[in-house]
Amino acid sequence: MAKPFKPSVHLKDNDVTDESVYVNRRTLLKSLGFVGASTLLAKSAGAAGWFWEDDVDAPKSELKPQLKPLKFTQPSQFQINETRTPEDKVTTYNNFYEFGTGKDDPAKNATEFQTNSWTLKVDGLVKKPFVLDYESLTSRFPLEERIYRLRCVEAWSMVVPWIGFELAALIKQAEPLMSAKYVAFETLYDPEQMPGQRSRFVGGGIEYPYVEGLRLDEAMHPLTLMSVGLYGKTLPAQNGAPIRLVVPWKYGFKSIKSIVRIRLTDKQPPTTWNRLASNEYGFYANVNPQVAHPRWSQASERRITTGGLLARNRIDTQMFNGYQEVAPLYSGMDLSRYY
Amino acid sequence: MPLLKKPVRLSLWQRRGTKAVIHIMAIGYLAWLFLAGLSDKLGPDPVEVLINETGTWAIHFLLLTLSLSPMAKNLPSAEPMQFRRLIGVYTFVYALAHLLTYIAFELQFDMALVASEIISRPYIVVGMTALLLLFILTATSFKTLQRKMGRNWQRLHNTIYIILPLALLHFSWSQKTFWQEPVWYWLLGLLIMSPRIKKWANKVRANRSGSA
Numbered sequence: 410m411a412k413p414f415k416p417s418v419h420l421k422d423n424d425v426t427d428e429s430v431y432v433n434r435r436t437l438l439k440s441l442g443f444v445g446a447s448t449l450l451a452k453s454a455g456a457a458g459w460f461w462e463d464d465v466d467a468p469k470s471e472l473k474p475q476l477k478p479l480k481f482t483q484p485s486q487f488q489i490n491e492t493r494t495p496e497d498k499v500t501t502y503n504n505f506y507e508f509g510t511g512k513d514d515p516a517k518n519a520t521e522f523q524t525n526s527w528t529l530k531v532d533g534l535v536k537k538p539f540v541l542d543y544e545s546l547t548s549r550f551p552l553e554e555r556i557y558r559l560r561c562v563e564a565w566s567m568v569v570p571w572i573g574f575e576l577a578a579l580i581k582q583a584e585p586l587m588s589a590k591y592v593a594f595e596t597l598y599d600p601e602q603m604p605g606q607r608s609r610f611v612g613g614g615i616e617y618p619y620v621e622g623l624r625l626d627e628a629m630h631p632l633t634l635m636s637v638g639l640y641g642k643t644l645p646a647q648n649g650a651p652i653r654l655v656v657p658w659k660y661g662f663k664s665i666k667s668i669v670r671i672r673l674t675d676k677q678p679p680t681t682w683n684r685l686a687s688n689e690y691g692f693y694a695n696v697n698p699q700v701a702h703p704r705w706s707q708a709s710e711r712r713i714t715t716g717g718l719l720a721r722n723r724i725d726t727q728m729f730n731g732y733q734e735v736a737p738l739y740s741g742m743d744l745s746r747y748y
Numbered sequence: 749m750p751l752l753k754k755p756v757r758l759s760l761w762q763r764r765g766t767k768a769v770i771h772i773m774a775i776g777y778l779a780w781l782f783l784a785g786l787s788d789k790l791g792p793d794p795v796e797v798l799i800n801e802t803g804t805w806a807i808h809f810l811l812l813t814l815s816l817s818p819m820a821k822n823l824p825s826a827e828p829m830q831f832r833r834l835i836g837v838y839t840f841v842y843a844l845a846h847l848l849t850y851i852a853f854e855l856q857f858d859m860a861l862v863a864s865e866i867i868s869r870p871y872i873v874v875g876m877t878a879l880l881l882l883f884i885l886t887a888t889s890f891k892t893l894q895r896k897m898g899r900n901w902q903r904l905h906n907t908i909y910i911i912l913p914l915a916l917l918h919f920s921w922s923q924k925t926f927w928q929e930p931v932w933y934w935l936l937g938l939l940i941m942s943p944r945i946k947k948w949a950n951k952v953r954a955n956r957s958g959s960a
Binding site for chain 1: 864870925931
């Protein structure tokens with residue numbers, strides 16, 4: 410008589426692979442492999458895109474929010490006679506750690522960034538706090554084009570035609586109280602949209618949301634700009650859409666991007682890079698060729714325009730990035746101590 | 749149980765062919781980088797890309813050099829050792845290209861600035877130390893010299909174990925925050941060095957119990 414069949418392996422219900430996992434098994438395996446390999450190859454992919462990149466990474470143009478042309482005036486005193494950094498360089502070479510620490514990461518990772526339900530809150534020590542919605546960011550104040558030099562703390566610089574309005578106009582509308590001494594700024598905190606806020610491996614491990622601050626007199630200076638566009642159109646996400654600060658006499662990290670809140674305070678507000686490394690990044694962060702970053706000289710900079718490797722683009726850095734008119738704000742201050 | 753009856757060996761021509769491929773790829777990539785940079789095809793800032801690529805590939809070659817001997821021990825073949833010197837030399841070539849890019853294209857031959865930056869910036873001092881050690885190893889990599897130096901050659905070339913942490917420290921220190929790419933390289937370096945670290949730890953333990 411034949412023996413009854415006895416399986417050598419006993420499987421119970423909970424041993425059965427979940428159907429969705431089974432169906433997606435190849436995708437799962439693939440993604441595991443890609444995650445491992447891509448972390449090491451990420452940098453190379455940027456440089457040698459032709460070698461690694463496949464169609465998967467091709468820009469999804471239908472998802473790209475369309476940049477709208479803006480109406481603005483061109484006051485002559487801000488149309489400076491310096492070679493502008495080409496638009497494609499301004500929009501693909503960005504420090505915006507919310508979208509990755511590589512210079513080309515923000516342009517790649519911010520393509521689906523949604524800004525049309527944006528609100529910017531202005532409050533704190535003011536008589537009339539208010540909120541600007543997405544439409545009023547570009548319509549409440551008359552816009553003008555200003556061509557500013559942008560000096561990064563990493564010792565490179567650009568020349569950018571910004572479009573925006575003076576921060577002073579915004580602050581005046583809220584009617585600051587006498588006790589207000591500083592202005593605190595805050596970037597959007599939205600880990601769903603900003604991968605750098607989800608993972609410290611993407612966002613460099615800085616504390617989010619990104620915060621910045623100015624003294625009230627710095628904020629009220631006519632050079633201090635709230636920018637909503639560049640090169641004639643609304644801001645691309647990687648440049649800080651829909652609204653960002655531009656303080657041309659300070660290192661770039663002061664010019665906080667994608668702002669959701671502006672708050673007037675009586676105490677000096679904390680600022681992101683100062684919190685991370687106070688010996689390297691001060692609250693003031695004025696461009697100053699005499700005060701070196703502990704790890705590199707600030708006496709000169711490389712101007713990014715056109716031309717390849719042989720472009721002799723290293724130029725002397727100017728005090729206050731050449732905006733001497735702000736010097737009276739700091740008279741009597743030891744700028745090597747308040748860097 | 750042996751995986752194979754006989755260890756795998758490459759024929760002379762297979763070995764030469766593999767070496768030729770390594771040469772073509774290593775020199776080819778470096779040449780392509782410089783040519784693309786010259787014609788402004790390396791993105792918004794070709795200098796930054798060139799510095800990053802030569803630096804990270806020097807570290808890739810260094811890690812590869814260090815993984816060949818554990819590989820040879822665990823594979824049924826000693827062939828990986830045949831390529832160690834070649835890849836080691838390319839580590840130096842890329843590191844040298846990295847320094848020259850910094851001097852020629854980043855600081856653009858402002859020699860006063862070059863001198864003050866190399867002397868006064870700790871992360872550059874660390875990188876320069878690694879490069880000088882790599883230069884010494886490259887200069888003594890000839891077979892005849894290896895034979896002449898005898899046991900001292902191995903002693904000298906053990907400095908590769910100091911070069912690795914120096915190079916990684918230079919990489920980490922050059923970033924604005926800690927949690928960036930170099931973290932992965934530290935982990936990979938630790939993984940590659942783990943069999944050796946285990947061996948050194950055992951040796952220390954044996955010495956200690958021996959003297960007790």
